[in-house]
Amino acid sequence: MPGSSPSSDDSTPDSEPARADAGNSLYSEFLTTRRRYLAITGIGLSVTTAGCASTDSDGSASKSETPESTDETSDIPEISETGTETDEDGQETDEDEPGETEPETDEDEPGETEPETDEDEPGEDEPETDEDKPGEDEPETVDDLPLFDAHTHVIPTEARGNDPLFAEQLVEWMDSNDVDRAVVLAFDAPEAYPVRAPSGWVLDEVASYPDRLVPFCTVDPRDVDGTDAAADRLEHYIDRGARGFGELKMAMDIDDDRLEPLYELCATYELPILFHTDRQMMRDDVGLPRLESILASYPEVDFVAHAHGWWSHMSADVEPLDLGRIPEGPIEAPGRVWELLAEYDNIYGDISTLGGWNALTRDEAHGQAFLESHHEQLVFGTDYLFPGHQIPHFALFEQFDLELDAWANIRHRNIESLLR
DSSP, X not given: OOOOOOOGXXXXXXXXXXXXXXXXXXXXXXXXXXXXXXXXXXXXXXXXXXXXOSOOOOOOOOOOXXXXXXXXXXXXXXXXOOOOOOOOSOOOOTTTSTTOSSOOOTTTSTTTSOXXXXXXXXXXXXXXXXXXXTTTTSOOSGGGSOOEEEEEEOBSSOBTTBXXXXXHHHHHHHHHTTOOEEXXXXXXXXXXXXXXXXXXXXXXXXXXXXXTEEEOBOOOGGGSSSHHHHHHHHHHHHHTTOOSEEEEOOSSBXXXXXXXXXXXXXXXXXXXXXXXXXXXXXXXXXXXXXXXXHHHHOTTSOEEEESHHHHGXXXXXXXXXXXXXXXXXXXXXXXXXXXXXXXXXXXXXEOOHHXXXXXXXXXXXXXXXXXXXHGGGEEOOOOBOSTTOOOOGGGHHHHSOOOXXXXXXXXXXXXXXXXX
16 A cells, blocks of 8 residues: 655544343344354453543442343354374385395285274374364353453543553553453544544554554544545555544534545545544434444445444433433333444444443343344443543453353454454
């Protein structure tokens, strides 16, 4: 991919619930399409103000009683590998009887001197290896699975009373929470909360950790002169290692005409788009009609949805004010999130921030059912934003009961499959 000169912004640091089976019956009518099965394997390698969200919380989260699993997901397939049997016994040669000019061969007396080989008793002399024990190295618990955080940040300056967050500190936090890899998102729009973290600076900051940190980039369409300039800037970021587009967080409607060239460029360069939607940023209406239009118009682009405007639609009873806050109480009926995930293969849910946490835990029966039915289109994320930021999301792995294969999708497979 051809590169271009760095743009000028590069250096700018600027109850007891019903069982999950009952929950499933509530939403089974929405499962109208079959999602792609992600079979790629992963590589191994808590809440105060949620970073990209606009709602404050004291971060306390009590662990609820875990509902029983319905075990509706399939078991992890066993991998069986067998070795090739070989004949390791020697044949009679001239060295056995010196001086004979014509040694006795199989052709003289067929089979008489033919030695007994492994083919007669397969595997008799072969040592048992790991290949003879299929599945021995397979993960046995959810904690054995890789964990890939799809939503973190680095922040260049103090913001809202919180210290800056640099790549070294982010990696230290990852180590202390058993996070193997993380997507690091940029903030190029001046209105982005809490402070700008330009793409060029993000790419510089994470460059020392290529095996741990995966940078995304953004382009503000109001800051470039036309599609060609946007393409040049995006190409430049890709050449420097950007593997996705985000965080798309600007004071626009999600279907604003100025964003269409960016969607088209992301289709061309096969970049997933992680976007923030609420009442101020990437705005939509109740029912998410604008988002659905974008999903239908750009089927080749994978979108990852985040924040209140998306997660408030876990329930069908959404009010306009809910698009900018965290709804409480049980879920009466599944909402548009369930429907859109069922109808479109190119939309994923990022469970980070209080919005994602609340969507899963406000009604555990529905949360369990939602994870079971949509694990192929969910990604684990935290939105870690500043040193000491408390994240509750790690408790989800104990609070809900899923098959390991489903947890593997949420913990690492899905985000890995989206990266260019």
